[in-house]
Amino acid sequence: MHKDSFGLVLTAASAEAAAAYNHVMDGYLGYRADMAPRMAALLATDPECPMAHCLKGYFTMLGFSQALVPAARKAAAETWRLVVAATPREHSHAAALDAWVNGAPDRAIEIWNQILRAYPHDILAFRLAHFMNFWLGRPEAMLASVLEVEKHWSHAEPVYNAILGCRAFAHEECGYYTEAEAAGREAIRRDPTDVWSAHAVAHVMEMQGRRGEGIAWVEGLQANWDGANNLRHHLWWHQAMCHLERGDFARVLTLYDTAYRDLDAALTQAMPDLYIDAQNAASMLFRLSRHGIDPGDRWIELADKAEARIGDCLSAFTLPHWMMALAATGREAAGAAMLDAMRDYAEQSAGLNNILVRDVALPVTEAVLRHGQGRHTDSVALLRPVLGEMYRLGGSHAQQDVLEQLFLDSALKAGLDRDAQTLIERVSGRHPVPPSRRAGYVMAAQYG
Numbered sequence: 001m002h003k004d005s006f007g008l009v010l011t012a013a014s015a016e017a018a019a020a021y022n023h024v025m026d027g028y029l030g031y032r033a034d035m036a037p038r039m040a041a042l043l044a045t046d047p048e049c050p051m052a053h054c055l056k057g058y059f060t061m062l063g064f065s066q067a068l069v070p071a072a073r074k075a076a077a078e079t080w081r082l083v084v085a086a087t088p089r090e091h092s093h094a095a096a097l098d099a100w101v102n103g104a105p106d107r108a109i110e111i112w113n114q115i116l117r118a119y120p121h122d123i124l125a126f127r128l129a130h131f132m133n134f135w136l137g138r139p140e141a142m143l144a145s146v147l148e149v150e151k152h153w154s155h156a157e158p159v160y161n162a163i164l165g166c167r168a169f170a171h172e173e174c175g176y177y178t179e180a181e182a183a184g185r186e187a188i189r190r191d192p193t194d195v196w197s198a199h200a201v202a203h204v205m206e207m208q209g210r211r212g213e214g215i216a217w218v219e220g221l222q223a224n225w226d227g228a229n230n231l232r233h234h235l236w237w238h239q240a241m242c243h244l245e246r247g248d249f250a251r252v253l254t255l256y257d258t259a260y261r262d263l264d265a266a267l268t269q270a271m272p273d274l275y276i277d278a279q280n281a282a283s284m285l286f287r288l289s290r291h292g293i294d295p296g297d298r299w300i301e302l303a304d305k306a307e308a309r310i311g312d313c314l315s316a317f318t319l320p321h322w323m324m325a326l327a328a329t330g331r332e333a334a335g336a337a338m339l340d341a342m343r344d345y346a347e348q349s350a351g352l353n354n355i356l357v358r359d360v361a362l363p364v365t366e367a368v369l370r371h372g373q374g375r376h377t378d379s380v381a382l383l384r385p386v387l388g389e390m391y392r393l394g395g396s397h398a399q400q401d402v403l404e405q406l407f408l409d410s411a412l413k414a415g416l417d418r419d420a421q422t423l424i425e426r427v428s429g430r431h432p433v434p435p436s437r438r439a440g441y442v443m444a445a446q447y448g
């Protein structure tokens with residue numbers, strides 16, 4: 001019988017296979033960029049390991065790409081075939097992957113939570129549930145999960161950093177900034193390479209308007225990020241957000257080209273159409289456009305990638321970002337085709353993501369197009385009914401902010417004072433920093 005690093009029974013052919021599995025899990029928990037060779041080594045060592053195929057399916061789904069779903073489906077089928085003689089825990093993982101592949105991420109979360117009730121040391125189920133709850137706009141579920149699971153973990157275990165990082169981020173998204181920062185800083189003291197904990201603290205600084213500290217935080221830690229995955233880009237995006245708030249637009253663009261939108265894959269393992277990288281880039285260019293900054297040709301490569309992804313609706317929050325690129329480059333036909341494809345997707349099934357696209361992503365994404373066409377009254381009319389629903393698309397408060405800016409910009413340009421006032425009141429009540437101190441809202445701060 002073999003066990004993984006966390007003391008859980010692992011169905012594997014040899015101790016070498018268990019070690020290869022642990023190496024993959026170390027990479028996943030550490031946001032490492034070299035996951036492909038780690039997975040290849042595991043599958044070469046033990047081609048019949050059920051959890052190896054399950055991990056392959058999970059990691060494939062984490063790309064939130066429709067083109068990758070067939071590969072994930074194949075991995076799920078292999079997992080089912082191999083899991084027959086495996087443990088109940090591994091069987092549950094096969095069921096969670098199956099649910100996810102078949103369009104029921106909410107069911108996958110339920111199964112991961114069931115696993116955690118029986119096996120609170122199943123850090124894989126924990127991290128996946130954390131991640132999926134985040135992308136479904138459920139910060140309270142993220143926090144409830146970490147508070148339940150951490151009781152079973154010892155601070156002495158190195159992997160406790162994963163718990164601290166998730167607690168820090170869950171607290172931050174729930175608005176408990178003091179607890180969030182303390183947990184994040186403790187994690188960084190234990191392991192300065194911990195990018196998820198670094199990210200949680202960067203969020204605290206963003207939400208509290210501590211721009212200089214946010215810039216210095218990233219500056220001081222980035223030397224530890226060699227070999228980390230694209231989360232590095234997102235951390236540099238956070239740093240750029242601090243520069244933006246200070247009005248240093250030149251620095252925002254320099255970081256765009258050299259850090260968070262560095263397209264030289266050899267340097268940063270950039271994945272230029274990965275959902276988070278696209279969100280970072282499009283949301284920043286949209287914000288810059290509100291300050292009259294000419295981004296040059298930067299929208300064009302994004303718009304090309306947006307066109308190539310038309311019909312891929314797996315990442316609902318990314319859809320308005322793709323549309324920002326189409327709208328900014330005047331690609332009207334592509335914009336219309338994208339909306340048609342989203343409508344088709346919404347009607348394909350009653351899966352959670354289909355519903356999210358129909359009820360929230362569609363009006364928001366159409367509003368982005370109307371805003372780009374100068375049809376600001378139409379943009380406001382589309383957004384007004386879903387202002388309170390946008391959180392369901394997932395993403396952090398810092399990321400969701402760009403959609404609130406979209407509404408405000410449309411309302412101001414349409415001369416819809418009451419809508420602008422509604423938005424400012426909403427933002428004033430929900431964000432710790434007043435509109436008068438935020439670059440995207442100061443022009444309407446009189447409504448606060």
Ligand SMILES: [Fe+2]
Pocket residue numbers: 199203234238396398
């Ligand atoms: Fe973030």
